[in-house]
Amino acid sequence: MLGRYSRSAIISLLILVLTVPITSGATNKNFLINTASVNGTQIPDVEIRLSLQSDTNYQRSGNTNSRGELLFENIAEGTYSVTISKSGFVTIIENVDISSLNAKTFYLRHTGFKIISGNVYKDSNNNNIFEAGEQGISNATVKVTNVTTNETFSVNTDETGQYRIEVPDAQNYKVKASYSTSEYELPNSIIPADHVDYSVNIPLTVKGDIIGKVTTDDGKPLFGIQVFLKGTSVSYTSTDLGGFFKFSVKPGTYFLEVEFMDYEKYTTESFNLTQEEQKEITIILSKQKGKFTYEIRAEDGKALSEVEAEVLKTGSGVLVENITKANGTIELVPGVYTLKADAKGYNPSEINFEITKEGLSKSLTLKTANGSLKVSLKNSKGSPISGVSILVDGVQKGSSDNSGTIIISELPPKEYQVVASSTLYGKVTQIVKVEGETEKEINLVLESNILIQALPIIIIAAFFIIVFLLKKNLKRIELPKMGPIQQPPDKSQTQEALTQTYSQEIPPRQLVVEEKSVPIKKSKLKTKKSLKGLPKKPSKNKGNP
Structure with a gap:
């Protein structure tokens, strides 16, 4: 029984020894394999086998999970022969050194298809070679077209600028990439590969944008204006209803030109445009200008060295040009203008004029x-004198006020004789020169007139003297004494006395008869009153003597 167990232990130990790599100093690590279709979709249940090239007996195998992943744990570092297979896909056999890798993705192509893969990048030096440091372009569109069938397949690059396209097995494909307004097609056709090798690199010179607006000098947009782009490349476009335009061109040095009808030709300064740069340019067109020759002169014929003048847009009052010289020439856009001018010693004046591109002289x-004259009047003590009459060239201009001053305005520039006179202070005369737009000030001192100022005292003194003398002389004059008052005579006695006197003085009447009677003409004047100076006629009741 012990022999049977011993045999089993020996076999297990042998198997373990065979599975351990014989490479001295080898270390173990974890290695992750991802499987996906060419378009990036994960493929589950893919069979994967690893065989260490340094020891073919050292192998590992397994199937990917639902995410298309299979993790090999604690395997020896080194180069493995990796076999990946799944029904419907072409089996991949590839040698991979996992020493510097922790993971690797394998892209499976369907049976009957091949792969075109590569990078789309910014060709910074325009040499069409993908060099270290050149940046990949993400989200660029890559299109491949079958040269024979014209069938096209397209895909977008990933965040690093890489792309993979699964295409039907064919001999030649045209490859073209585009991004924004940039586009490039490889000059030669491409033969698809069996696996993803990122060998088909497409250089793109990413264009920059030149955008702008064309307006008149008063801000109005101009529609339908042709804008020419010149420099590294040449192009033209027209403005839209808002006056806007846009160019998308490769990097380089450019300038813009605009020429339209009655407007001045406009040319920008040269500028550089880099990849993906957006340059904004505003073009302001002014109508062709006419030469305006002007002369500002004085009415009295004197030369004007300096003036203060300006040219304004008539109506709006917008300042167009400042002028300091009395004559010259300036350029103006055709239109209606106002020239305003002023100079020291002169009244401001203005004229309106209309100028065309042919020019104008005005x-x-x-x-x-x-000017004006301010006269200050004071006495010898420095006190102001009011009521002093002022004559300028013999013309009465008024009298000084309570402050002893008088201002005389609207005097043409010249010399004047100023006479200040007062009964109490006498008269002062002075010659004064008045200039235009200035107020000439003079101070006049008047001496007191002693005799005139003492006249009231003399009159009062004379009055008192006369009164004194009259009183003194009245005492020496003897007036006649008056007698007793007599009673008036009786009226009858008076009448009688008068009658006797009358009868004594007048002789008796004698009747004289003439032979020829002459009719007596009656007098038209009738009066009952007695004549003054004659005695009254005696009454009839006393009879005539």
Whole structure:
């Protein structure tokens, strides 16, 4: 019985020894195998066998799980012959050194199909060679076309820029990659491979974008304007309704040109465009300009060395140009403008004008500005004098106010004779030169007139003297004494006395008869009143003497 057990133990020990690698110094590790179709779909229940090349008796095997994975645990490092098989797929036999690997994915192709795989990358130096450091392009589209049947298959690159396409077994395929606005087709056709080898690399020079807008100088978009791109490559496009345009071109050095009808030709400065760069350019077109020749002169013929002038858009008042010289030439976009000018000593003036691209000449005359005169009047003690009359060139201009000043405005520039006069202070004369847009100030001092200022005192003194003398002389004059007052005579006695006097002075009437009677004309003047100075006619009741 012991011999039977001994035999079984010896056989088990022999099997264990055979399964342990004989390589001295070998270490063990875990190794994960993933299986998927060419398009990346996991394939479950795939049979996988490993055979260590250094010891063919050292083998491992198993089937993938539902995720297409199979983990080999604690296996010796080294190079294995890996066999992967599944019904409907082509069996893969490949040698793999797992020393530096922890996992590997195997892509199975269906029976009757082959594989085209590679990288789509940014060809930074445009040499069409996939070099270290050149970046893969993710989400680029790769299309392969059967040269014979024109059947096309396509796939997108992964995040590293790699792609795999399973295609029917055929001799030649055209391969083309595109990304954004960039596109490249390999010059030679490709023969599909039996497995994924990433050997078909497609260089792409990723284009940059030049976008912009064309407007007028007042901000209005221009539709249908042709924009020309020149430089590394040449192209043109037209603006849309909003004035926008766009170019997608490979990296290089470029400039833009726009030329349209009555507008000035516009050319940008040269600029560099890199891969995937987006450059924005605004193009402002101005209408062709006309030359405006101007002259600003003085009414009095004096030369104007400096002026303050500006050209404005008529209506809107938008400033177009500042001018400091009295004459010159500037360029203006055709339209209606206003030229405003001013200079020291002159009144501001302006003119409107319309200019075309043919040009225009205009002159503007400035009229001499008036000045003013401020006269301050004081006495010898420095106190202001009010009420002083001021004459300028013989013309009365008013009197000084309570502060002793008077301002005379609107005086044309020249020399004036200023006369200040006052009854109490006499008269002062001064010659003054007045300039335009300035206020000339002069101070006049008037001396007091002693005789005039003492006149009220003299008059009062004379009045008191006269009163004194009158009183003194009245005492020496003797007035006649008045007698007793007599009673008026009786009216009858008075009448009688008058009658006697009258009868004595007038002789008796004599009746004189003439031979020829002359009719007496009656007088039209009738009066009952007695004439003054004649005695009254005696009454009839006393009779005539």
